[in-house]
Amino acid sequence: MTGSVPAQGDLDSASAAPLHPAAREVLLAALDRGYADPRRLHRAGREARLLLDNAREATAGALGVRADxxxxxxxxxxxxHLGLLGLVRGARRGDLVVHSAVEHSAVRHAVEWSGRGEEVxxxxxxxxxxxxxxxRAVRPEVAVVAVQSANHEVGTVQPVGRLDLPPDVPLFTDACAxxxxxxLPSGWAAAAGSAHKWGGPAGVGVLLVRTRARWRNPFPGDDRVDERSTGFENIPAVLAAAAALQAVVAQREEVNARHHDLVDVVRRRVAAEVPDVEVVGDPVRRLPHVVTFSCLYVDGEALVTELDRRGFGIASGSACTASTLTPSHVLEAMGVLTHGNVRLSLQRDATRADVDAFCDVLPDVVAEIRSRVGL
Amino acid sequence: MSSPHDGHAVALELDCTTLPCPMPVIELARHLGDVAAGELIAVVAMDAAAAVDVPAWCRMKGQEYVGADVTEDGRPRYVVRRLG
Structure with a gap:
């Protein structure tokens, strides 16, 4: 087996992080041990059930919630989708979902599907x-409020713990970012996470539903170990995701401090060295690893492509990089420049040399793209 | 010239109807010098990003964003006052 090789120049951890070394070992071991149906009472089934229960316990412990x-x-x-729509289905009153204007598209699509939404x-x-x-939440037609833990595009941390909602209006928190x-912040009735963003395998999400929350399955049910889940569990993947989560939580004090400082370097250098640029999002109360900025007169797709040619992988919220040809609704809601947008998010092992290498090439890349249109 | 906000008596209107993001803002920057300080310049654009990017450009470049209206045939138009 070869060790994990960090993808050099990949500055897009907010889209996906490479598998954490702690997850890789667990995944390989569990592929052989955790193949069986955890509902069966034979030896292989009991083994699979044990691994599934271990994954649940480890995840709960890492997040500070109950295993159930x-x-x-x-x-x-x-x-x-399950978390938000389950709260809507269980709502005591109304059918309106009040949500921040900068929620992830997964929340927006769920709201659209369920019926009525209103942006804050x-x-x-x-x-x-x-x-x-x-x-907005106190009105009788409101069923659920949805506010993310932190914004996935600009990194700004939301005041979830300070929301003061009526006792019969549950809060859904998209905590994927x-x-x-x-x-986790406090105050939510249901929350969601995504393993590939913390170094677990893709294909694993985490739904958290508080014990006392009024949550009703919005989709057809199933007869699995966990009544909220449907379909055959991917036990090796969930166990690996749990192992990665434990490792990330154990290391986060060191990693977050390093990332926070490195993002400060990017924020400072980009603002100082690239003319006509807007660095957006809260500079302090933010995700440690994410920074977003927009460059005037620059085509976002050209920027992604040119940076990729020089070995840097970044994401962009600009219209010309989106399949829909509409700009990022997050940047739009903030009223900041949407074109020439770069979202840079650090992978776990990122160093000062990595961010300096990016900052060193950026001014020339931007100048070259601007020169194509004579600016 | 007098240019009340309602009515938007613009000195120069740029037709960027067919241009994608970020060309409408680029055209605005190119032609700002074609109007005198205090005059209005407008950009007509179907590009969805222009509604956000024209006001953002004004903020970044120290110009005044006057507002959005529509052309006679209903295309979105964004109006800017040149301040300097």
């Missing part, structure tokens, strides 16, 4: 105001 509040799903998106605007850093959320890296 943890459900594994086939993706973070599915966990989001954000400030220039992309943050909702708890007073504005409350003012922060799970593992930051402690």
């Amino acid at each position: 509040e943890v459900t594994f799903t086939p993706s973070g998106t599915h966990a989001t 605007p954000v400030d220039k850093d992309g943050r909702v105001d708890p007073a504005e959320v409350r003012a 922060s799970m593992g890296r930051l402690a």
